[in-house]
Amino acid sequence: MGKNGLSKKRLEAIKMILTARQQVIQEDLVQAKKGLLGECLAEPNHSKTHIADSNGGPSIYQARVTNLEKCLWKIDEAFENLENGSYGICKNCGDPISSERLKIVPFTQSHVECKL
Incomplete structure (x- = not known):
């Protein structure tokens, strides 16, 4: 067992x-x-330099890509933490993260309380 007790x-x-x-x-x-x-190719005004919708905010697809890339990054960190024995340990307070939370979000790095 590692220092995470798993x-x-x-x-x-x-x-x-x-x-x-x-x-x-x-x-x-x-x-x-x-x-x-597809959104970029369908955009009638190709002079825009920023991938955004007509009101200046990020598109739904851009927001989705960003969110998914962030999740992949967190999963990569979880794999690293598994290797170094720190998986399941809150990065903020150093206490073990509950198994219930890890079941819901297996790549989390903090308690709900510490994340808030």
């Missing part, structure tokens, strides 16, 4: 969960990027 069996299960989540997010990211590309 058994080898539990760590392997977490790796499988993270891998599955990573694959789904990567597939969603491909679709979101296709939507973003």
